[in-house]
Amino acid sequence: MEKKLLQKQLSSTWLKKIQDSGTLLFGPKRRGNQCDFDRISDVAEITQDYIQTAQSVKFLAFPKVEELFRFRQTSSGMKIQDRDLASLPAVVVFGVRPCDASAMASLTSIFTTDYEDSQFKTRLEKMTVIGMSCGKSDEYCFCTSIGGNPGNTAGSDVLLTKLDSGDYLVEILTEKGQKVVSLAQECFAPAPEIKKEDHLAPVKKYFAVEELTQKLPQTFYNNLWAEHSLRCLGCGACAYVCPTCACFTIEDEGTQEDGTRLRCWDSCGFAQFTLHTSGHNPREVQSQRWRQRIMHKFSYMPDRLKVLGCCGCGRCSRSCPVDMNLMEHLTAILEAKL
């Protein structure tokens, strides 16, 4: 891994060069009380005054709605026209927090185990992640409990760490990272001897996630799920802001003879998510849906895919309209006497 120094006044020069190269640039923009990733037309729109964006960058690899293929009934049968993968745009996304970047590994496991999802894979391949270490954290952050840290390099192609001077320590981590840096080689100077850890936010470690994964199977029939989920409204806010939630539903639009098949985000928190055609619903109450959410992330995924379904970003807790606080619930599960 190569390290460089990027002077603060040169960061926008670099980003402009990236834009000039013809790739789409995404980054955090301020909107009202929030900050969120958006397409950047002018690099001055980018803000760095945020602890966490409202949404994760998941949508760039797995959009909230995407066309899978078109179908048309013709005299010689049904014609299927697959999505032209070459037309998917190359994207550079700036300002991704290390938790978000590391979550790409969870998404990749979901979309490539057993079956390789070409559309997801292509979008990911065409995406360059410029990560930004955390200089600040808040009471919802718990990446260190999940095995991450505020300067984690996993999932980033380039990781920037802001120094006291305002300049950035640049870690070039992949070939894609090398490529995006080489677009403006002149902006980068040799890195001085710096201890990166001194410039990272403190994030308290609340628990060891391995213990949670070990304990969860024994809690399946415990009453704690009903107690914890009483106030849950059963919306999909937590799932949709989550960097690793990947449930989707398949919908056709158009007519039976001529239409489009879409993949749309879905959530295990919705009452109808598991409703069978027969009318039977194996998860008929919210406590069972809440349990599924936790089990999937911290038991089933580590068991089957060898990755966690959580990166400790805290978005679910920040965005919950009724203050379901994931970290608090996980701690309570660990403390529960069985």
Add this chain to the structure above:
Amino acid sequence: MEELKTKARELLANKEVQVVIGYTESPLQKIRPAFIQDPTKVDTLIYDERCKQNLAVYLLRREIKKLGKPAIVATVSVMRSIIQLASELQITEKDVVVLGISPDKKLLTFNDFASLEKYIKSIPLKTDAKEKEMIEKLNKMTLEERWAFWTKELSRCFKCYACRAACPMCYCTKCTVECNQPQWIPVGAHELGNLEWHVMRAMHLAGRCVNCHECGRACPLEIPIHLLTQKLSEDIAQEFGLKAGTSLTNEYALSMFKPEDKENFIK
């Protein structure tokens, strides 16, 4: 709010109710709903200006109904919601004990829904200055500007349906958006799908929305969707003289046909 706690404790201890739906403070000092079933735990209840959620949404929820008869800490929005739910035959005065909180934070108790209705009628319907300003801004826009405003705002929606889940009036067990054979509203969160969803929701709430603004508060992306229902409520009040959540015998302005209606498209 000692009197609230005393009353809640008494109701639970006397087994008049099995659960008190109220507000509590989390370990991180955030406000969240609480469901107190044990009279010794009543002290965790709190009430202050941070308590904004419209708790009436829990009255019809299956998981909460299973706990038994509730008492509910009721802000003005909650009281309006209860009146509206009663007018829609979703709840009766036997189903709930209303622990009303007046705008000056006094505990109010009611013997029946008729006295609740009487009280609510005496409270003027107020809109926050911020919302008023936004509505005025929207009113001043040309049709094209307003279209552009809403298209842009709603295009951000990812259909998590927090607005619907948080709304006491969105109690349908199967929402039209979930009927996909045939599909009435496009399921995808694309521009048209989002627009149709929010317009449909606003129209379904027209004349029923009690203006608690819970939908806007619940939105994780801060889309000001409560302005749609707020604006419609104002139009309904102006055109039909109806204010949702103020009368036990309200008729829905948009789904009630009367021979004397001035529109003639249906005749």
